[in-house]
Amino acid sequence: xxxxxxxxxxxxxxxxxxIEMATRLCLAKLNIDCTDLEGASCCPAPxxxxxxxxxxxxxxxGRNIVLSEKLQRDILTICNGCFASLADANHxxxxxxxxxxxxxxxxxxxxxxxxxxxxxRHIIEYLYRDIGTDxxxxxxxxxLKLRVAVHYGCHLLKPSKSRELGDSNRPEFFDELxxxxxxxxxxxxxxxxxxxxxxxxxxxxxDESLKMADHKLSRIKExxxxxxxxxxxxxxMQLDAGQEEIKQRTGVDYNIPVLHYTQLMGLxxxxxxxxxxxxxNVTNNGKFIEKxxxxx
Amino acid sequence: MLCSLKRGTLKNVSNxxxxxxxxxxxxxxxxxxxKNIFKCMQCGVCSGSCPSGRHTSLNIRKLVRKAAKTxxxxxxxxLWMCTTCYNxxxxxxxxxxxxxxxxxxxxxAVHEGIMHSExxxxxxxxxxxxxxxxxxxxxxxxxxxxxxxxxxxTVHKYxxxxxxxxxxxxxxxxxxxxxxxxxxxxxxxxx
Numbered sequence: 342x343x344x345x346x347x348x349x350x351x352x353x354x355x356x357x358x359x360i361e362m363a364t365r366l367c368l369a370k371l372n373i374d375c376t377d378l379e380g381a382s383c384c385p386a387p388x389x390x391x392x393x394x395x396x397x398x399x400x401x402x403g404r405n406i407v408l409s410e411k412l413q414r415d416i417l418t419i420c421n422g423c424f425a426s427l428a429d430a431n432h433x434x435x436x437x438x439x440x441x442x443x444x445x446x447x448x449x450x451x452x453x454x455x456x457x458x459x460x461x462r463h464i465i466e467y468l469y470r471d472i473g474t475d476x477x478x479x480x481x482x483x484x485l486k487l488r489v490a491v492h493y494g495c496h497l498l499k500p501s502k503s504r505e506l507g508d509s510n511r512p513e514f515f516d517e518l519x520x521x522x523x524x525x526x527x528x529x530x531x532x533x534x535x536x537x538x539x540x541x542x543x544x545x546x547x548d549e550s551l552k553m554a555d556h557k558l559s560r561i562k563e564x565x566x567x568x569x570x571x572x573x574x575x576x577x578m579q580l581d582a583g584q585e586e587i588k589q590r591t592g593v594d595y596n597i598p599v600l601h602y603t604q605l606m607g608l609x610x611x612x613x614x615x616x617x618x619x620x621x622n623v624t625n626n627g628k629f630i631e632k633x634x635x636x637x
Numbered sequence: 638m639l640c641s642l643k644r645g646t647l648k649n650v651s652n653x654x655x656x657x658x659x660x661x662x663x664x665x666x667x668x669x670x671x672k673n674i675f676k677c678m679q680c681g682v683c684s685g686s687c688p689s690g691r692h693t694s695l696n697i698r699k700l701v702r703k704a705a706k707t708x709x710x711x712x713x714x715x716l717w718m719c720t721t722c723y724n725x726x727x728x729x730x731x732x733x734x735x736x737x738x739x740x741x742x743x744x745x746a747v748h749e750g751i752m753h754s755e756x757x758x759x760x761x762x763x764x765x766x767x768x769x770x771x772x773x774x775x776x777x778x779x780x781x782x783x784x785x786x787x788x789x790x791t792v793h794k795y796x797x798x799x800x801x802x803x804x805x806x807x808x809x810x811x812x813x814x815x816x817x818x819x820x821x822x823x824x825x826x827x828x
């Protein structure tokens with residue numbers, strides 16, 4: 342099995358570093374061979390940069406891929422946006438000789454060349470397909486008696502023609518990963534609906550974007566859960582920081598803890614909440630942390 | 638030209654030094670960018686599947702129709718309300734790559750100098766820092782508290798690697814593209 346490089350992206354190291362720490366702790370505990378991808382940049386974000394200018398999006402994504410090619414390791418992403426950008430760019434550069442030649446002309450200016458000999462992975466599908474729930478279960482130290490609202494996020498699954506992760510309407514693999522930690526994945530209406538952040542909507546049209554988050558949070562609140570668990574820091578930011586932004590606009594205070602999957606997994610593997618940055622959300626997770634500490 | 642826009646949300650940079658393009662040329666660009674839009678039979682599965690359309694004025698079915706007809710689509714605020722969730726594309730009975738078309742229409746718009754000021758700011762951050770969301774003081778402290786290095790193992794830590802990203806973006810003309818999209822903040826221009 343080929344080793345991995347950890348692709349951090351922007352939002353995790355620079356806004357939710359707890360997710361970076363949780364990821365590092367989980368990978369080490371599961372003995373997954375993963376090294377840093379030194380000098381990587383923004384993926385660059387698919388919803389904005391890809392639609393502004395494809396050649397530059399592809400060149401910068403190509404450079405990130407080449408950094409990992411040099412190490413002969415597949416890229417491990419922990420963000421749906423980074424996964425979308427890098428997996429799509431990798432596929433395009435592998436399959437389209439014209440795009441590849443053009444991109445390599447740019448990359449030649451920095452002494453690099455795209456060769457097309459590695460894959461781009463997302464930690465959720467990697468854990469599910471390459472590690473498996475049985476092995477994860479065998480590492481659990483603290484089974485989590487929690488009701489979880491899972492949020493897949495769009496770009497983990499779609500466009501399905503380039504994801505090969507099965508049905509994007511009723512997927513189950515992320516739910517299985519939640520349940521192998523001892524938690525219950527609770528069904529809720531509009532479970533597969535978008536958080537509203539993607540495509541540059543959160544950055545340019547915040548009010549419109551938050552209407553979508555508000556709807557999603559209201560549905561989740563009805564399901565009476567302990568936390569939301571996601572696979573993407575941009576969804577994470579929208580559902581966490583978005584709660585404060587919604588409160589300022591509408592007065593509604595959802596007060597729902599939001600965790601990246603690696604943070605939930607970290608709890609099950611026995612790490613304390615503070616080591617995983619669960620106390621560093623915009624939303625106050627104090628009560629959730631108390632519940633975890635009583636449970637452990 | 639921008640009558641469909643809410644005042645102050647988008648900026649028209651027609652007063653910037655750009656080559657004037659007539660509508661026929663731009664429409665041709667749009668058509669080339671999304672050829673299979675013409676297969677659309679206006680069934681509405683797309684708009685029925687659209688999470689943004691539930692809460693915003695985005696009507697993706699109408700936007701697709703508009704894109705097939707007129708270059709005015711470039712100035713339509715709805716173009717920027719799509720979160721690229723891909724529901725419409727997954728469910729389209731004619732297998733039209735709707736989101737891919739939206740992305741390509743946006744690309745034509747940006748190359749015509751039409752860009753949200755927030756998107757230009759994010760682009761400038763990428764040009765300057767190699768990250769669309771760069772580190773700040775709070776998160777340097779959070780990193781240290783967590784036991785991580787103050788700066789991540791990215792272009793933030795390695796100046797020569799950041800220089801590579803800058804060379805790439807400049808070679809691709811990304812900086813010139815932003816200059817073409819103007820330097821004034823949204824809302825500061827008459828629309």
